[in-house]
Amino acid sequence: MTLNLQEKILQAASELFYSQGIRATGVDAIVKAANTTKMSLYKYFLSKDDLVLAFLRKRDEDFRVWFVEQVDAKADTPKAKLLAVFDVIGEWMAVPEFRGCAFINAAAEFPLEGNPVHQVSAEFYDHFRSYIADLAGQCGSKSPESLALQLSLLVEGAIVSEQMKRHSGSAEQAKQAAIVLIEGSLSYIPDLSLSTTNTQEQQ
Amino acid sequence: MTLNLQEKILQAASELFYSQGIRATGVDAIVKAANTTKMSLYKYFLSKDDLVLAFLRKRDEDFRVWFVEQVDAKADTPKAKLLAVFDVIGEWMAVPEFRGCAFINAAAEFPLEGNPVHQVSAEFYDHFRSYIADLAGQCGSKSPESLALQLSLLVEGAIVSEQMKRHSGSAEQAKQAAIVLIEGSLSYIPDLSLSTTNTQEQQ
DNA sequence: ATTGCAGTATACCGACCGGTATAGTGACAA
């Protein structure tokens, strides 16, 4: 657990970026939190933007590792894991340090399309969704990709809902919805991708 | 459509705040976009923070009015409107100016709890959810509040997914999931709010 | 004609921003 200076700077920056926001965090604050100097920071990182990308890339990896560990610790079968996802999210949202999804937040702080931040965020989202798709496939879902996308919408929705209004039970409701979607996806269900606003479809 | 100066400033600020981000938009840029001066801006708004809140409050009202209009134009029955919600969201996400949900973005730019921005965002979210709950109730849903929360999770999830990765079909998938949830909520369905990660619950 | 008021024009403030230049420290290796 002994961090070298570069790691120490990145860790200090990560905590500040997530808790206070990226734009709101100056390099002086990072330097002070890491107990070092600007000169050292700029030795290891080309610019603040570079440091921001390093933060997001590390967060991507760390979060996914942590998340899979948590899910594995809660459930054994693929189907149970699919539901455990929402329990893990629920527990994460309950900690006081929770400030929403770092990638959504980063994309919101740098809205201009083409910003490298968006690419890292999109990659995180892809990774997460394909993890869910794997589980869905192992469950025997008729369309794992479709189910995975739908479940990931519930997860992201729960996260941002909780960010805007704490303790509103988003994770529990997301889980209830997930149960319905999963059960539906395991039994027969024709692909409805052609349907329009029309209310009564094939039955 | 003739705007007085105060409205002109607010409109210019709103467009910049949404398209470029709030922190990234300086008051000089707002003043230039509104073709006026700082002195006038600070005559009508106490501070930039005050202007930000005015932006969010107006956006709350404008967006809801626009949204209900769009839904009403697409569908007549409550059930059809519930589905039309996702069509409207889908069309909104397709316009090139789309930059996600202004309230999620604002909450992300000002992460500290207790910031007034969060209160306005929470109010917007409540308004939206109670609109959905009304429709759900008119449909004869067994638990309109529950269904409304679940559908709002899908909507918010679709918005942030689209923000992080454009043109990934979030709205269509959200609609497919919504169809399943709505159908399930209209038929019998015991309240599952006690269930845990356990996969096989009461049947 | 005078007053008042909405709005303009512009210069300015201190604070902070990201980033750099320069000099100095201490430990370790040859």
Add this chain to the structure above:
DNA sequence: TTGTCACTATACCGGTCGGTATACTGCAAT
């Protein structure tokens, strides 16, 4: 002992930030 190297210390840069002070313009009401 000398050189190297990671790191510190600190002063500084130009630019931008939110916000203000002061003076001016033009119109409308009395």
